[in-house]
Amino acid sequence: MEQLAGWGNFPVTEANLVRPERLRDLVPVGDSVIARGLGRSYGDAALNSSGTTVLTTKLDRFVEFDATTGLVRAEAGLSLGALLKAMVPRGWFVPVTPGTQNCTLGGCLAADVHGKNHHRDGTFSRHVTKATLVLASGETRVLNQSDPLFWATAGGMGLTGIIREVELQLIPVETAYMQVKHVKSPDLDTTIELLTDPAHDAQYTVAWIDCLASGASLGRGVFMAGDHAPKSAVPLNREDPLRLKMKNTKPFPIDLPGFALNPFTIKLFNAAYNSFQGRRGEFLSPYPSFFYPLDGIDQWNRMYGKRGFVQYQFVLPAATAQIAMREVLRRFSEARRASFLAVLKRFGAQGPGLLSFPTEGLTLSLDIPMSSGILEFLDGMDAFVRNHGGRIYLAKDSRMGPEMLRAGYPRLDEFCEVRRLVDPAGRFSSDLSRRLKLCP
Numbered sequence: 001m002e003q004l005a006g007w008g009n010f011p012v013t014e015a016n017l018v019r020p021e022r023l024r025d026l027v028p029v030g031d032s033v034i035a036r037g038l039g040r041s042y043g044d045a046a047l048n049s050s051g052t053t054v055l056t057t058k059l060d061r062f063v064e065f066d067a068t069t070g071l072v073r074a075e076a077g078l079s080l081g082a083l084l085k086a087m088v089p090r091g092w093f094v095p096v097t098p099g100t101q102n103c104t105l106g107g108c109l110a111a112d113v114h115g116k117n118h119h120r121d122g123t124f125s126r127h128v129t130k131a132t133l134v135l136a137s138g139e140t141r142v143l144n145q146s147d148p149l150f151w152a153t154a155g156g157m158g159l160t161g162i163i164r165e166v167e168l169q170l171i172p173v174e175t176a177y178m179q180v181k182h183v184k185s186p187d188l189d190t191t192i193e194l195l196t197d198p199a200h201d202a203q204y205t206v207a208w209i210d211c212l213a214s215g216a217s218l219g220r221g222v223f224m225a226g227d228h229a230p231k232s233a234v235p236l237n238r239e240d241p242l243r244l245k246m247k248n249t250k251p252f253p254i255d256l257p258g259f260a261l262n263p264f265t266i267k268l269f270n271a272a273y274n275s276f277q278g279r280r281g282e283f284l285s286p287y288p289s290f291f292y293p294l295d296g297i298d299q300w301n302r303m304y305g306k307r308g309f310v311q312y313q314f315v316l317p318a319a320t321a322q323i324a325m326r327e328v329l330r331r332f333s334e335a336r337r338a339s340f341l342a343v344l345k346r347f348g349a350q351g352p353g354l355l356s357f358p359t360e361g362l363t364l365s366l367d368i369p370m371s372s373g374i375l376e377f378l379d380g381m382d383a384f385v386r387n388h389g390g391r392i393y394l395a396k397d398s399r400m401g402p403e404m405l406r407a408g409y410p411r412l413d414e415f416c417e418v419r420r421l422v423d424p425a426g427r428f429s430s431d432l433s434r435r436l437k438l439c440p
């Protein structure tokens, strides 16, 4: 038994953990089971206070790699970080990556993660050619994209079974560097224009938003665009452009006390960040600094103290996004519900994953320290998002109610039907699935 939480440190539960070391030991144990990778989902998706949590992190071996096609097969507990470390020097990169490399292949498929390139390349599952899944019966099933169970598993948050192996199509790169462009934006309209205007498009785009700015500056921020750098863009004095000198991460030293993060300190940070990042213009960046700036500080979530934080990520459909996003930012700014990290991204077309989060439109994610009244405030925000046709991301959620899930995910019944065929007793379950009464 161990105390366990998601990355937001809210909620915290007691967990009965098992950690198999070989694939043959990867079996569902007990009446309620959920898999857990590196625990980078923010809420209770990888928590199971009523049963067993199966840690996959020791199942992290490479199985097969074709150096001519870039097709790689590995155990589901392999982290993106370990995969990149092995593959970038060989000229291959992951096709879709979230903002941390400390997550497993299984976690990426189960949450069907998106990256800064969703508008071009879709979600993680689009690039998965095969996956093996351990079912509630103990049987192992090989899934490909023609199988409905594949699309229930992609984004299914571990509720169809335990992913054992993932086969992934990597993309070729010439260097380990990114060509990056930062553009300062004075307001929301400009930020959205930068994200949606083809003239500013790149393979990866995102905008950081100062969510404490108000009035004419509401939605100001820094637009960030990046492409993998070709060999010709990297100075000749870098011996091998596919190799980087990896820096050691520095640990965040303590859990900060609750009062350390307040609208005043966050306002100071936001002003400094806006000014520094906005001035950088065009530059060459090693890929970890572009994709994973937060991974440089180990356990940065301790900055939010013992009470933890909530990451609120929602998507609004393209038709309502611009107007509704303004109202959301106005409410956050007015309520002084501060966030260091407010990130706006554009999503492209929706994929076939039955519970996959991305739908065409704009997505905003905000890290919000736990404080009194915050849960009620976010309930009000849910109602607004729901009324504007939006939905909340399950991998970030720790608090929404079942009605919000049902309103946002119209393919939920299809998901439950597929799940019932392979797990009629609902053996795979988590604190998230019980809170959301996911397939009653």
Ligand SMILES: Cc1cc2nc3c(=O)[nH]c(=O)nc-3n(C[C@H](O)[C@H](O)[C@H](O)COP(=O)(O)OP(=O)(O)OC[C@H]3O[C@@H](n4cnc5c(N)ncnc54)[C@H](O)[C@@H]3O)c2cc1C
Residues within 6 Å of the ligand: 007, 034, 035, 036, 037, 038, 039, 040, 041, 042, 045, 046, 056, 076, 077, 097, 098, 099, 100, 102, 103, 104, 105, 106, 107, 108, 110, 111, 112, 113, 114, 115, 116, 156, 157, 158, 159, 161, 162, 163, 164, 294, 395, 396, 430
């Ligand atoms: C700094 C940071 C940035 C992030 N940025 C993004 C982003 O840009 N885009 C994005 O989409 N997400 C993002 N995330 C969320 C993160 O990518 C996902 O939550 C991902 O699922 C984490 O993988 P994990 O291995 O830690 O999974 P865990 O958190 O351990 O588990 C997540 C879910 O996957 C299931 N699961 C894990 N392993 C398996 C398995 N082998 N079989 C079946 N189910 C399994 C769990 O049951 C759970 O439901 C970010 C998280 C952090 C901390």
